[in-house]
Amino acid sequence: MKFTEIKLFAPATIANIACGFDVMGCCLESVGDTMVIRKTDDKGIRIKAITGGSLPFEPEKNVAGVAIMAMLSDLKREPDFGFELEINKKIKPGSGIGSSAASAAGAVFGANELMGRPYNRHELVKFAAEGERAACGSPIADNVAPALLGGFTLVQSADPIKILELPSISGLYATVIHPQIEIKTSLSRDILPQQVALKDAVKQWANVGALVHALHENDSALFAESLQDHIVEPHRSKLIPRFDEVKKKAIEAGALGGGISGSGPSIFTFSKTLQIAEKVANTIEKIYDETTIPFHLYVSRINETGVKILSIK
Amino acid sequence: MKFTEIKLFAPATIANIACGFDVMGCCLESVGDTMVIRKTDDKGIRIKAITGGSLPFEPEKNVAGVAIMAMLSDLKREPDFGFELEINKKIKPGSGIGSSAASAAGAVFGANELMGRPYNRHELVKFAAEGERAACGSPIADNVAPALLGGFTLVQSADPIKILELPSISGLYATVIHPQIEIKTSLSRDILPQQVALKDAVKQWANVGALVHALHENDSALFAESLQDHIVEPHRSKLIPRFDEVKKKAIEAGALGGGISGSGPSIFTFSKTLQIAEKVANTIEKIYDETTIPFHLYVSRINETGVKILSIK
Secondary structure (H helix, E strand, C coil), X not given: CCCCEEEEEEEEEEEXXXXXXXXXXXXXXXXXXXXXEEEECCCCEEEEXXXXXXXXXXXXXXXXXXXXXXXXXXXXXXXXXXXXXXEECCCCCCCCXXXXXXXXXXXXXXXXXXXXXXXXXXXXXXXXXXXXXXXXXXXXXXXXXXXXXCCXXXXXXXXXXXXXXXXXXXXXXXXXXXXCCCCCHHHHHHCCCXXXXXXXXXXXXXXXXXXXXXXHHCCHXXXXXXXXXXXXXXXXXXXXXCHXXXXXXXXXXXXXXXXXXCCCCCXXXXXXXXXXXXXXXXXXXXXXXXXXXXXXXXXXXXCCCCCEEEEEC | XXXXXXXXXXXXXXXXXXXXXXXXXXXXXXXXXXXXXXXXXXXXXXXXXXXXXXXXXXXXXXXXXHHHHHHHHHCCCCCCCEEEEEEECCCCCCCCCCHHHHHHHHHHHHHHHHCCCCXXXXXXXXXXXXXXXXXXXXXXXXXXXXXXXXCEEEEEEECCXXXXXXXXXXXXXXXXXXXXXXXXXXXXXXXXXXXXXXHHHHHHHHHHHHHHHHHHHCCHHHHHHHCCCCCXXXXXXXXXXXXXXXXXXXXXXXXXXXXXXXXXXXXXXXXXXXXXXXXXXXXXXXXXXXXXXXXXXXEEEECCCCCEEEEEC
């Protein structure tokens, strides 16, 4: 059976999970964009509609277009049809929860389905990462990997891209606040130290090892202990209003831990149950209600599968 | 039943497993010291005999004595007897495969058994680490943990000491060469960089995550890929003659990977089978036969249980 149109859910993702800076991410269940991808008789890529965000319509400037182009140029033989995209952004660009990654991951996933699935989900990661190049300047995989594969992922190698799929803590929920402030990417990058103390790096990789072990053992207490970042968070958290208070009070309310999602400004926390995750959300809401900063607040299960097909015909 | 004498095997250990510098170690099956610990009517600790090495007989200067003293001082009530130790060193001090750790681990393990086991193996780690303080100047746990617990261990936290027990790759063998050269501890320490590039640290913790995942998945190919050290090995390997050649040719002979054990000069490699481990040993032997440096060469299974009781009466 040949399909001509696919509608899908392209999930938001948390990257830079505490000690796993630049390597660990996870996928959200109930936060994400929807996209429609349609075969067209004309070859090439056309972005027909974008709602919910102001993004370029030129395929070569849009992460979704760039990602599909990267995939097409890898094929031995290009398909004899083109693609038309409708993108409904729910994830705000610049939020730190993988807005561009969702577009890139959804685009390559959908186009791959319409072509009869020449690639598996792992193979799609590198094309989606090329889409990220359009948004971030480099083909980073730490958001597109969980967006495509679901659950928790580890970027074992960035060049060439190699991704490991990790197990999840069962029943885990994330509470994420996106304070609507703009942090310039250049500032967020420049604030990072180029050099770090060896003793801090040792602590960080001990925690990464403990975090991976905790996921395999489904050990939420160890997971909580290992959610520490001695290297990046102390610098970047200065750019996020009330960060320390949000994290501290979230943990007091029962969260296992948290940190900065991506390069911010979103703050993520993890909780063992929906009930705790909602209590954490209330706690965080109160803190941000005291400011004049508008914000979005999300409570979501971890999405174990990544991009999802909503309908296909 | 009350016991009065225990004879045990105190294993050698590999610490600083590649990317897991300062945190990951593993225990060897067929390399280690033997110790006899005996109850005495007189209180206190007496070291009656030391064979195979020139080490202090004063308990407060000997790692075995210091470790037992640390344990005794933690007890609510000291036992109404003392301990007499005979230590037969097979692991040469300064070899980098946990000579002092074996003495410390064996001592606390044996004394604990004779006292009716007031502590479990995990609790013994901190006392054995206190023994290490006598040898190394600080209470490090990366050798005593695998010596007491067996298999692969991760020092999740050095202060307070918290150890995680990791699964092993099934059927794994280690080939270890101990070139009998002296590397001054101060030189081995001073050659380490105090600061490391963030991008190298990221690579290192990606590999630590991959290594822990590989152990859980029993994935020897991934285990091999993750046995990399971008931070310490480039510096310390300069102190070990023919290091690069040994590692390269060992891998060509079938080893999964390797590195510097502890702070050297021993070089470890891992192989999937005994046959490969022996081939690797032959390869390494040939390289060192070309030098004038005397050496010991070991092939050993991974020891899954740590210190072993040989006899108790």
